[in-house]
Amino acid sequence: MNSKYTISMYLLKARTFIALLAVVLFFSFMVDNYFTVSNLLIMTQHVAITGLIAIGMTLVILTAGIDLSVGSVVGLGGMIAGLLISQGLPVGDSIIFFNIVEVCLIVMVFGGLVGLLNGIIITKFMVAPFICTLGMLYVGRGSALLVNNGSTFPNLTGFEELGNTGFAFLGSGTVMGVYLPIWIMVIVTIIAVYITTKTPLGRYIYAIGCNENGARLAGVPVIKTKLFVYIFSGVCSAIVGLILASQLLTSHPMTGNMFEMDAIGATALGGTSLAGGRGKVLGSIIGAFVIVFLADGMVMMGVSNFWQMVIKGIVIIAAVIIDQMQENLQHKVVLMSRTAEANAAAAAAK
Amino acid sequence: MKKFTLLALSAAVAASLSFTAQAASEKGTIAIMVNALDNPYYAAEAAGADRQAKALGYDTLVLSHSEDVKKQNELFDNAIGQKVKGIIVDCADSTASVAAVQKATDAGIPVALINREIVKDGIALVQLTHNNFQAGSDVANRFVELMEEEGPYVELTCNLADNNCVTRSKAFHQVIDQFPDMKMVARQDAKGALLDGKNAMDSILQAHPDLKGVICGNGPVALGAVASLKSAGRDDVVVVGIDGSNDEMDSIKAGDLKATAMLQAQELAVQGVNYLDAYLKDGSKPEKERIMFRGIFIDQTNADKVNDFLYSDK
Numbered sequence: 276m277n278s279k280y281t282i283s284m285y286l287l288k289a290r291t292f293i294a295l296l297a298v299v300l301f302f303s304f305m306v307d308n309y310f311t312v313s314n315l316l317i318m319t320q321h322v323a324i325t326g327l328i329a330i331g332m333t334l335v336i337l338t339a340g341i342d343l344s345v346g347s348v349v350g351l352g353g354m355i356a357g358l359l360i361s362q363g364l365p366v367g368d369s370i371i372f373f374n375i376v377e378v379c380l381i382v383m384v385f386g387g388l389v390g391l392l393n394g395i396i397i398t399k400f401m402v403a404p405f406i407c408t409l410g411m412l413y414v415g416r417g418s419a420l421l422v423n424n425g426s427t428f429p430n431l432t433g434f435e436e437l438g439n440t441g442f443a444f445l446g447s448g449t450v451m452g453v454y455l456p457i458w459i460m461v462i463v464t465i466i467a468v469y470i471t472t473k474t475p476l477g478r479y480i481y482a483i484g485c486n487e488n489g490a491r492l493a494g495v496p497v498i499k500t501k502l503f504v505y506i507f508s509g510v511c512s513a514i515v516g517l518i519l520a521s522q523l524l525t526s527h528p529m530t531g532n533m534f535e536m537d538a539i540g541a542t543a544l545g546g547t548s549l550a551g552g553r554g555k556v557l558g559s560i561i562g563a564f565v566i567v568f569l570a571d572g573m574v575m576m577g578v579s580n581f582w583q584m585v586i587k588g589i590v591i592i593a594a595v596i597i598d599q600m601q602e603n604l605q606h607k608v609v610l611m612s613r614t615a616e617a618n619a620a621a622a623a624a625k
Numbered sequence: 626m627k628k629f630t631l632l633a634l635s636a637a638v639a640a641s642l643s644f645t646a647q648a649a650s651e652k653g654t655i656a657i658m659v660n661a662l663d664n665p666y667y668a669a670e671a672a673g674a675d676r677q678a679k680a681l682g683y684d685t686l687v688l689s690h691s692e693d694v695k696k697q698n699e700l701f702d703n704a705i706g707q708k709v710k711g712i713i714v715d716c717a718d719s720t721a722s723v724a725a726v727q728k729a730t731d732a733g734i735p736v737a738l739i740n741r742e743i744v745k746d747g748i749a750l751v752q753l754t755h756n757n758f759q760a761g762s763d764v765a766n767r768f769v770e771l772m773e774e775e776g777p778y779v780e781l782t783c784n785l786a787d788n789n790c791v792t793r794s795k796a797f798h799q800v801i802d803q804f805p806d807m808k809m810v811a812r813q814d815a816k817g818a819l820l821d822g823k824n825a826m827d828s829i830l831q832a833h834p835d836l837k838g839v840i841c842g843n844g845p846v847a848l849g850a851v852a853s854l855k856s857a858g859r860d861d862v863v864v865v866g867i868d869g870s871n872d873e874m875d876s877i878k879a880g881d882l883k884a885t886a887m888l889q890a891q892e893l894a895v896q897g898v899n900y901l902d903a904y905l906k907d908g909s910k911p912e913k914e915r916i917m918f919r920g921i922f923i924d925q926t927n928a929d930k931v932n933d934f935l936y937s938d939k
Contacts, residue, residue: 306832314831321824425663429872447856519820523852525872527819527845528663574825575832580785580814 339551347415352516386513760920761796822849
């Protein structure tokens, strides 16, 4: 009896991974060329976009917060990169052009500053994260549209004489045969996994999500920790903005619209509780894999875009239902093992 | 603190009052409503109407309804409340916008519709649209020519919830389906957007590496497809689209996008304003309510004659 529960509990725990396997298996049989190295690489490159945002989102959600501004930061970050590459930064009478590495650093710092602003408003002015980042969603999107008055920055190839060429490498370049965005996702994932599992900061993040007051009383630096997660999320979004602008060689102000929803979907799919305190970064990455592999598979199969939206929604809801089932089952197993222990103890006492 | 707030508030009110007082001109205001100001097509439409209205001595109010019928309705209410002289609108939906146009007409405000029609006759002053069918046919003809009348191809539609997009797709197939050796191996809606166009193309290219051509329902989607093919190193695939933005012109000049049809967004908007002006002057109405403008076929030979959806042969 007990072992039966344990097995189903393990299956439920690995559900995101099983869902991913199911998606891959299904489309491998249904679509030619789905399970090929080049397609898996292309799809993983798409995963990197959702995945990177989902990593930042996971840390925020673990503290029982939420960051709705990520999509806007993607758009704004891309626009700033476009501005710096194609028009430079006017300072006084002269215009400064940065090389590509500097442009990327500036945009990442900018993303971090937006996150810092979110964090300050949430912690110092006690605004609920949902409201604060919802406001920032509008501010960010509006600012992205303002940068070039609603227009795009096309042809971001840079100028040879200004030394700012090579932007395309970030989004479409390969290192050891693997696209650079995938490497970036791997690196950021390792950093986030290390932070959440091996450092005091990681413990603080979970502690705040479980019980903020308790954490504060126990001496957890709540404000600093929260500032950190929003900054981290902002930087992740800015990186995605850079990658997308690089892939398209164009920055479009509406880029990243609704990305927050995909990121939240991936996070929920990966088993992170929106109430905070429970979940894993790796789970969210697998969640992002499921969402993107499913979407790309449907495109390759020729499923209508309208159906794709319906199916994506159903998958996310189903994932959370299964998540609840696992919660219940886990409680049950814990209770059962306790009763068994108590019974054994009572028997021994007799 | 309170005093300061009060002072600031009254200053703001005074400033806004003086602003409106200053802005009011004798001929009154024309409200210009388009779908979104971040899309080059709609921006050009708004710019054309804005320039012409100002040239004719009107004030303008440029608004965007974001393809949202509810928001469009509110904007119409605002415009009516503000007693604008005329409304020029690229409407949010061909059936759901009828009531809003009726409301304005009932209030004595003439409405000129541009780009998208409404299903009812006799309400709007004039309905100016692009001949999407002709534009689609022109592009499809060149597409077939470039494909040498055979081979696997892909259609990326722009947004099948939009009538114009459906018409373009029908026009494509009217032409292409006459050639039995042209095989459509995939058809996908890319929501009219650059990134969706690229992502869809990435996946389709994996499923059908043998494809020879991509025909796209609008400009951003075509540019997305071009970006995808470029990063895959496939310069052998023919890409054509419809729209005619400056970004597309750059791509055509570079030889990446092979052809497009430029929709005369500015011309449409300018004529719309002219019809409003004539009606406001002496109540004269155009002979026909529905007027179509042809799309201008563009390839490398004439791409440099286009600027912001305005074709000039000089």
